[in-house]
Amino acid sequence: MLTKKLLSFFLFTIFSCQISTASADDYTDIQALVDQSTILMKSFGDDPEMTWFQHNIQYAKAVFIVPQMLKAGFFIGGSGGSGVLLSRDMKTNIWSYPVFYSMGAVSFGLQIGGEASEIVLMVMTDKGMDSMLSTSFKLGADVTVAAGPLGQGAKAATADILAFARSKGAFLGVSIEGAIVNPRDKWNAAYYKQKVSPADIIIGNTTHNPQADALRTTMAEQSKLKTTKVSY
Template identity: 40%
Template sequence: MTRLIGIIGAAFAAFTMALGPAAAKSKQEKAEELIIDAADTVSYFANDSAYEPLWDAADNAKAMVIIPKSLRGGFIIGASGGNAVMVARNDDGSWSEPTFFTVGSLSIGFQAGFEGSETILLVMTQRGMEHLLSTTVKLGADLSLAAGPIGAGAKAQTVDVLAFSRSRGLYGGVSLEGAILKSRGSWNEGYYQANVTPADIIYREKVSRPQSAVLQNAVWALAHRDQPAMMAPLRPAKTDPVTGEPLPEEPVYEDDAIYGAPLDPIESD
């Protein structure tokens, strides 16, 4: 048993080292890059119609945890890991400053291959929020977990976390059951240049950075993705100033409110 534990530890350590970039970067630089990568991941999910169940469920999510790159590999003993960032919904519908996590898991059994994945976790309950703001949480144990889109719909009302992923590789699927999320205090400190806890960031709003806007805006757009575009307001009928007769109506386009009415041919030149 001691030898087995040693093998598992060595495998996980080697896999974790493989996740890191070759060039040394500061915690602040790594956190800033993760913010951009997370925003790209959110934008991808928001523009792929295969994830419409995610759009629907996001309306009621209390927080989102984004894992832009999670790697999984192994033979008999498998390991997976990545970096994650969480933002929470504020009372006014906006989204909070980000707090950082690391995510990892080990598995033993017949397995072989390599896989990369992008994942969004929707935190659906207050219980889920409170657990994630603690030091460490285990998905499927401390928090109930369901995979979307299968877990969306009615089950989304009771499950703590809904997971939506896309993956590439030989494993052919993403399994987050048993994965551990742990707060990265050093990344929070590096990003904000202050010693703050996840609760300081999410609830107490002690810190902020303009660089967070790219992720906050992407998450807001995803959470409102299933709402129809606003129609242009009705315009009063125009009349001839001399005769008082109604003038022919100009065509009204559905997207005029967003892009403006089409220009006349002469004006467009």
């Protein structure tokens, strides 16, 4: 009983700190997430282990970037992070302005330790795109997800979303399946200075913030047509 209480307190402390930081409706924090996403995408573009990602991002309908996903646990674990989604015009290779989301999960099973991960999700299908524009969805349940960078054969070839991650620290049993993704409406409103939905930003193209142009330019550079397609 004491162990369970200590565990609960441990998880509550870690994720309360993480969530309180990510939930502060402060423009500086929101812009910092955009800047961190830009740095992460440039890093993925230069990483020799991300060859598949680099040659196939041009086929993605959208990309969801989570610069820092925090996980911790001792048989019972939790994870949380904030990210941005940008969609791509398949004809012009012009990327949308970012939409802000949260992603989190509670997990059970063999998992010991803590971890900070950099996660990028490539949205490959219309179903995956529709889910991102919904009020909430669960990875692995509402949409299929497969791991990168080399994929998992047939599963990766048909998955709605492909997940790429780089981790720091030690963690057993890490998986983003079961994670719930929700739009951060307050962050979107604060960044664009008006109440907007993900569809308003992605499809309606009714909002703009020039401070996200560096990220959009980076996305366009990363997704330029490459002559070589790396297979699954």
